[in-house]
Amino acid sequence: MRIRAKIPPARRDDSPGRRRSDLLRSVAVRWAGGLTAVLVLAGCAEPEPVRIGFIGGISGRGADLGISGRNGAQLAVEQRNLAGGIRGRPIEFLVRDDGGDPQHARRLLRELVAAGCRSVIGPMTSTIAVALAEEADSAGIVLLSPTVTTDALAGIDDHFFRVVAPTRTFARRVAEYLGVTLGLSRLAVIYDAANAAHAASWLKDFRHAYESEARQLAIVLTFESGTHRDFLTPARRLLAESPDGILIVANSLDAALIAQQVRKLDPDIQLAASEWAATARLTEIGGRAVEGMVVASFVDESDTTPSYVAFRRDYLARFGRAPGSAGLTGFDAANTLMNAIAEQRPDQSLRERLRATATGSAAQGAFAMDRFGDGQRQPRILTVRNGRFEPAPPPP
Helix, strand or coil: CCCCCCCCCCCCCCCHHHHHHHHHHHHHHHHHHHHHHHHHHHHHCCCCCEEEEEEECCCCCCHHHHHHHHHHHHHHHHHHHHCCCECCECEEEEEEECCCCHHHHHHHHHHHHHCCCCEEECCCCHHHHHHHHHHHHHHCCEEEECCCCCHHHCCCCCCEEECCCCHHHHHHHHHHHHHHHCCCCEEEEEEEHHHHHHHHHHHHHHHHHHCCCCCEEEEEEEECCCCCCCCHHHHHHHHCCCCCEEEEECCHHHHHHHHHHHHHHCCCCEEEECHHHCCHHHHHHHHHHHCCCEEEECCCCCCCCHHHHHHHHHHHHHHCCCCHHHHHHHHHHHHHHHHHHHHCCCCCCHHHHHHCCCEECCCCCCEEECCCCEECCCCEEEEEECCEEEECCCCC
């Protein structure tokens, strides 16, 4: 007879200490699993984007300048994102319309800072730039303008940068061409006082270079864009001085409308304009009235260098129209800024990185930047021929 020992079942430890130990072990397992899931998701998540703002007038009478600048910058951002962004981070482009209102532009700058932007491409006009410069310094945010030329911001150690030269460079070049090359000794001038930060500054530099014993400005008239409707009356006043030519310092729309009224009264008089007017809308609106007009510009549309040909082709494909000067400099400003962000060291601010940038990126050839962040791009003197901006001819 086999005797089997009866082994009693193990007793379950239901003591408070044991229950507490099991609970802690369960929590630890769940926490470890949760952490693993978070790490896996983090590895798959999109990196935090680099946020770059844009402030420019993309509505109103001068909208073509802002639209072209925005388009050029947007094209550069899209191309950089296709190439992997900046150090693997995508670029988020935040566009804001200042509407030509300095107070509104200040609010937009604060809004972009709150959204995480540490840099802004723009503004596009001198009046807005002067209004934003101090605000940008206070916020520590970089402004990089594609088109602003006012002398009021030249040679200042601040957060304002630009890819173009100050007005004196352009105004003196136009003065030399009109006075020396074309031999015009008596000019009548009209300028837009609504953007006096550009127009008055430009005219001051022009006058200094142009006037001499043999040359003079016969009359200087002002108007304010958006409030002035009748350009026939000022056209009569300009021509009443019997000038050799008429100089217009205004946006492309107003310059085209003034040219049309002048040509009704004198179809042969020489016309000229500042670089502000040198956009596609000048020829679209002005038509035959602006044929032969002399302008200073940042862009040579006849350029056949591969980088410019590629840029112009891509811009046309993306936006369905030629880039003009602001489209080109918007593209250049965005690339110069993105290069600086990519090259920025951890112990270096973006402002310091841009200060150390001796040359900027440009589709028509690199340009120098001085220690104050002012571009040293040399202007081109162009003339409107068959609806296009072409290099001005040499003197006859």
